[in-house]
Each structure stands twice: as structure tokens, then as C-alpha cells.
Amino acid sequence: ASHVVVSLVKNYPNYLIINLDKLDYCASLKNLETVSGKENYKFIQGDICEPDFIKQLFETEKIDIVLHFAAQTHVDLSFWHALEFTYVNVYGTNVLVAAAHEANVEKFVYVSTDEVYGGSIDEEFDESSPKRPTNPYASSKAAAECFVQSYWERYQFPVVITRSSNVYGPHQYPEKVIPKFISLLQQNRKCCIHGSGLQRRNFLYATDVVEAFLTVLKEGKPGEIYNIGTNFEMSIAQLAKELIHLIKKTSSESEMEHWMDYVKDRPTNDLRYPMNSEKMHNLGWRPKVPWKEGIMKTIEWYRENFHNWKNAEKALEPFPVTEPFAQLSGP
DSSP, rough: OOOHHHHHHHOOTSSOOEEEEEEOTOOOOGGGTTTTTOTTEEEEEEEEEEEHHHHHHHHHHHOEEEOOOOOOOOOHHHOOHHHHHHIIIIIIHHHHHHHHHTTTOEEEEEEGGGGOOOOOSSSOOOOTSSOOOSSHHHHHHHHHHHHHHHHHHHHOOOEEEEEEEEESTTTTTTTTTHHHHHHHHTTTTTEEEETTOOOOOOOOOOOOOHHHHHHHHHHHTTOOOEOOOSOOOHHHHHHHHHHHHHOOOOOOOOHHHEEEEEOOOOOOOSSOOOOOOOHHHTTTOOOOOOOHHHHHHHHHHHHGGGGSSSTTGGGGGSSSOOOOOOGOOOO
């Protein structure tokens, strides 16, 4: 989301870009430093789960378009905090879309995920494929989609839903697999691989995803869903080997194995999420950044910016140790 905010502020000087963020454990305002002093940028700290605050925000700011990125997104964490993921991702989305509808917003883009489809070995998902989520994070995103879609069905409120492959690049909190592996290796620690490491993921570089969202803002049709995907796919074990090769400068299989630590798997770990993105291609968007270019930029960024988060070290554990939802915990 920070990449989209920076791009909008720089490319649309006549628009006021409002960045609403709760500043949860995974947020860093350092990601917005390049635009923080711009006249057409405004940061507001706040929570989408507070209806009165959100209602007041829409009443005081003349908001034309909403890009809804706000969510708890870490799959591993969702198994331990399923109720909180439901609260933030489903209830929060309901609060936001209701307020946006009441304010007659021109376009509401809901940022979802390829994980709502569930895993597949060979079936390629298109936008009409059924939703079969297999983890609490994906289930909460699928449920939130239903609330958003209902505003189109009932009110013809101009919503658009996007489902994206895994995004990587600068600015990402290092709990996600690519920045986690990079940061571990840069600290001379082993990559922690869940289960067999044969699970495959599609990876899209951040600037390609920014272009996709700008395309959806301009060309996306109300009521539609768009897959934002790439054919570039890699197993988690192969990803680790690529990063070991680039960071540790080794091609020896035995030396690579030395930097890989296999740990127990998460409760469910889908093998693949193959998506058909023809609909986005028809709007004129295709990913452009080659893997080699994107991953080198990412490695360089984390070398300099790992400590942009106060608690970044916590993110490098094999399984979540953070307690970001203390305010909702019971006795």
C-alpha cells in the first residue's frame, strides 16, 4: 500500500492523497518519507474498526475514491488469532464500505488475495472460480469480499475487487517469506522452511502491482473482480536456494543445504495458487519487472532498512511470537 500511496502522491499532484493507517506492529512511516512533506499528502492515524471515527472521516474529508488495503495478512499468525483476523478483516471492511457508500464515493477498490481460491495442483483459477479458503486469513478475506460485493448487488455501489499473487519488494515487514529469508541470511542465520518446502508461490514485484492498481482505478469496471497474477512461480525451497546463492555467493548444493533449516509445517499449507489474469491483460496491464532485477533491488533495500521497524527481529522466528492483538485478548 505504501508503494501505491507514494506513486499517487508523486503522479497526481492535483489530488489530495489521504493515508489512513492504524500503525500496527507491521507498519513503518519510514516507507512514506519520500512524500511526507508533500502538499497533496495527508497522514491520519486511525482504525477502520471504529465506526464513529470512520463516519466522521468521510464527513470531514471529501473522499472520491477508496483503496482498501487495511488488513491483518500474516497467514501463520491467523491460525493463532483467527477471531481477531475476522474482526479486523471482516468487521473493519464492513465499517469502511458502509461509510463509503453513505458518502457516495465514486469507486471503492477492495484489495483481496489469490488465497481465497484455496490451493490447486493444476486447475488455473479465473475470477468466476469458487472460493475455497483453507486458512483463517484467506477465510476472512473471502468473507469480506462477500460484504463488499453485496453493496454492488443491492445498491449498485461501484465496488471493484482485486485478487493478487504474493507481492515482494522494499517496505514489506519481514514476517513474509522473501524479506524473512533475506534478513536471516544477511544476519548469518538459516532460512526456516515450513514442511517440505515444495509449496510453490507466484511472486509479483511491488512496482508491477502499483501499475495494476492504477490500471484498476482508471479502467476497472464497477462490480467486477480482477486477478492480478504472474506466471512466475517458484517453490519455497528453490526460493531459499536462489537467495543463498545471491547473498552467500555459493552454488554448492551441500553449502546451500547448510543454510536451510526445515521446521514443522503450518496447519494447512496450500501447494499452489495458479491464476489466470487475462482480464487484467485486457485492461492493458502485464507484469514487467524480471525476477532477477526485482530480487536484487529487494536484497539491497533490506541490507540498509531492516531496522525501519522497532520489532523486526521478532519477525524472523520460524513461527509467530508477536502479540499484536493484546487489546482483544480475554482474561
